[in-house]
Amino acid sequence: MDDQHSVTIKDIAQRLKLSPSTVSRALRGGTEIREETRRLIQEVAREMHYSPNPIALSLKEKKSKIIGVIVPEIANNFCSATIAGxxxxxxxxxxxxxxxxxxxxxxxxxxxxxxxxxxxxxxLILTISNETRNYDHLQALRGKGIPLVMFDRVCEEIKTHKVVVNDYQGAFDATCHLIREGFTRIAHVAIAPYLSITQNRLKGYEEALRSHHLPVKKNWIVHCDFDAMSIEKAVRQLFEGSERPDAIVASTERLAIGCIKVLREMKLRIPMDVALVGFSDNPLNKFMAPSLTAVQQPTFDIGQKSAELLIELIESKTPPKNYRTIEMKTTLDIQDSSRNLTG
Amino acid sequence: MDDQHSVTIKDIAQRLKLSPSTVSRALRGGTEIREETRRLIQEVAREMHYSPNPIALSLKEKKSKIIGVIVPEIANNFCSATIAGxxxxxxxxxxxxxxxxxxxxxxxxxxxxxxxxxxxxxxLILTISNETRNYDHLQALRGKGIPLVMFDRVCEEIKTHKVVVNDYQGAFDATCHLIREGFTRIAHVAIAPYLSITQNRLKGYEEALRSHHLPVKKNWIVHCDFDAMSIEKAVRQLFEGSERPDAIVASTERLAIGCIKVLREMKLRIPMDVALVGFSDNPLNKFMAPSLTAVQQPTFDIGQKSAELLIELIESKTPPKNYRTIEMKTTLDIQDSSRNLTG
DNA sequence: CTGAAAGCGCTTACAG
DNA sequence: CTGAAAGCGCTTACAG
Incomplete structure (x- = not known):
């Protein structure tokens, strides 16, 4: 119908009988141009609905103005909320x-x-996959001069800006809360053992038990992959021994949901038979059956902060003297899944 | 550390003492080139970790190989699942x-x-906002020759490929289910009245009532915006009249959750006091309190189909003779929120 | 203050 | 079969 072809700087130049260079300067805001010419050009540009071709700009300036993001799964509340930020x-x-x-x-x-x-x-902004143990691909980014910010699942081996939450404290608080509610046989369901968040949350969990003189039992700590089978197996395993746990700290939202599912299949009631605390900031938590107690992560803020740090890296001429790790605060949102109703 | 600068066709040409043109041809797979030269070039390209600069390609071919997607809110299960597709x-x-x-x-x-x-x-793939009533911005896309596919919230006024679900049937089935369960005073909570999906779902709801000889009452049909206040007001309004509904068909996931929230505040139990059916395919539905009966939309498939149709439009030389509207099937997932426990 | 030229990385008619 | 040239849309030293 209209112009299939977008208007270019050349089109404006032609119409005004000026050179493309002049038009470019007028539009870019360089100083070496007569104010009158600039106004004229800008006016015509607006009139012709000119918009600079970002692809040409990218080619010239060797910048794409595009940020890459890698997350495990976009249709996952933690990820999509972070992405929104x-x-x-x-x-x-x-x-x-x-x-x-x-x-x-x-x-x-x-x-x-x-x-x-x-x-x-x-x-690039990323949180690594549950399987990732080798970081050569991230190191390679370095070689190519591509700035990187990691969030949530970060790793020691890569030196860069990172955004995490106080995983240790979050797990510690969650576990203490269960203890305070009177639960004493507390298990921990976690994701891959080599991930930083797994280790920190595990430490928080263990330290909470120790500080209350409760034993840390190896077979009450299980790790699982992300398929339904793996979670089911892990949770069932917890209840196979002679001493069954009376509460679970699940280290991610998916795992918390997985626990609910399996416990339900096993006809174990939450929290009467087994109490549960997850890590999650899903707004649906309070509408679940039972409503889910969770260590809430400020997902949107994590996303925002990650983007800020990355853009800082991209736009600074020199590499930073030292890389920062921003630690955000979690809050424990207490709902019904962790209440001791028998007490 | 390594090469800040990516290797280009020119670098390969230099190393092989060939012209960039030849290198380009070898890599592109043109026929007019000696098999031996090609093999050599391809080998060196691999060795040097050459990867074509998509930006240069875009500039040349006037194609960005980028698809735009506009959704109301990414951190919304319907949207993120569609995007995944x-x-x-x-x-x-x-x-x-x-x-x-x-x-x-x-x-x-x-x-x-x-x-x-x-x-x-x-x-571009999009589903319009709850506020959108003017389509000039979509029409403008036409003018610019940018193909468009609409999904979910589509509109008559724009002629293009569309992907929807059988909204009418979905609402009809949901309402019939409630009637079959013995509910007779069924209300409908919907989003903006001028949206296609609103109208179709409303029609399905009304027709189900009529076909069972139940009255369609205007004040049992409420529309709301997307802020919490608006939903709260709409739901409360339903219960202000002398005749209170005993069931609600909520036309989106957000509204269903909103209903649960408000009903809870009003101390109305679901489904004992008010039954509820939503439109949603959230995997958490069955873990809600009560588990949520919902018209399930095949979100991932909707996304896939939309992308397929768009790419078809992008890559076909000629505009299609006629635009298609793909109608996907919904299924009614019956859970506790719609069960008549008093029957 | 304005313009002609070169170049970002690539492709593709046009010569040879 | 291979190369030189032009061009995609833009910017920016370099002249004038």
Missing amino acids: IEEVAYSRGYHVIIFQSHELYEREVTSIQLLTSRRIDG | IEEVAYSRGYHVIIFQSHELYEREVTSIQLLTSRRIDG
Whole structure:
């Protein structure tokens, strides 16, 4: 109907009988131009609905103004809320966001990074998959000069800005809360053991038990993958021994839901037979049966902060003297799943 | 550390003492090249970790290989699941996806489209905001030759491929189910009245009542915006009249959750005092208190189909003779929130 | 203050 | 079969 072809600087130049250079200068805001010419050009540009071609700009400036994001699963409340935070900051600073999902697979994470770097992204924000134990693909980003910010599941081995929550404290508080409610046989269901968040949450859990002189029992600590089978197996295993737990600290939202599901199948009531605390900030928590007590992570803020740090890295001329790890605060949202109704 | 600068076709040419043209041809798979030269070039390219610069390609071919997506809110199960479907198809066909959120605001929808078109996206997939009643911004896409696919909240006025579910049938089935359970005073809580999905679901609801010789009462049909206040007001309003409903059909997931929240505040029990059916495919539905009966939409498939149709439009040389509207099937997932326990 | 030229990385008619 | 040239849309030293 209209112009299939977008208007370019050349079109404006032609119409005004000026050179493209002059038009570019007028639009860019360089100083070496007569104020009158500039006004004229800007007016015509507006009139012709000119908008600069970002692709040409990218080619010239070797910047794509695109940020890559890799998360395990976009259709997961933690991830989508974080992404919302990332997007808000990114867009306000003129960046666009391209999202990849690792589906908790190391393989997919590596491929995603390759695709993303071949797209010439300006920087990457990621939380590693449940399988990731080798960080060469992240190290490679370094080699290519692509800034990186990690959040949630970070790792020691990579030196860069990171955004995490106080996992240790969160798990500690959750466990103490259960103890205070009178539960004494508290189990812990976690994801892959080599992940930083797993280790920190595990430490918080253990320390809470110790500080209350409760034993830390190895077979009350189980790790699982992300398939339904694995969670089911792990949870059932907890109840096979002679001494059954009376409460569970689940280290992620998915695991908490998994626990609810399996406990229900096993006809164990929450919290009467087994109490439960998860890590989650799902707004649906309070509408669950039972409503779910959870260590709440400030997901949106985590996303925002990650994006801010990344853009800082992208736009600073020199690499920072030292990398920061921002630790956000969690809060324990107490609902019914952890209440001792028999007390 | 390594090469800050990515290797280009020129680098390969230099090393092989060939011209960039030849290298390009070898890599692109043109026929006019000696098999031996090609093999050599490809080998060196691999060795040097060459990957074509998509930005240069975009500039040349006037294609960005980027698809824009606009949804109300990414941190919403319906949206994120649909996006997951879109991404899967997009990536498998070499496209990347840039997401914008309208936050249910017409204003933001318009701005997003502007930003997206200035990004030179190859096509757009969107579901309109709750506020959108004017479609000039979508029509403008036409003018610019940017293909469009609408899903979920579509509109008659724009002629293009669309992906919807059988909203009429879904609401009809949901309402019939309630009637079969013995509920007779069934209300309907919906979003903006001018949206296609609102109208179709409303029709299904009304027709179900009529076909069972139940009256359609105007004050049992309420529409709300997306803020919590609006939902609260709408639901409370339902119970102000002399004749109170004994069941509600909520036309989206958000509204269903909103109903649960407000009914709880009003100390009305679900389903004993008021039964509830929503539209939702949230995997948490069955873990809610009470578990939520819902018309399930095949979200992932909707996303996949939308992306397929869009890419078809993008890659076909000629505009299609006629636009299609794909209607997906919903299924009614019956849980506790709609059971008549008093019967 | 304005313009011509070169270049970002790539492709593709056009010569040879 | 291979290379030189032009061009995608833009910016920016370099002249004038």
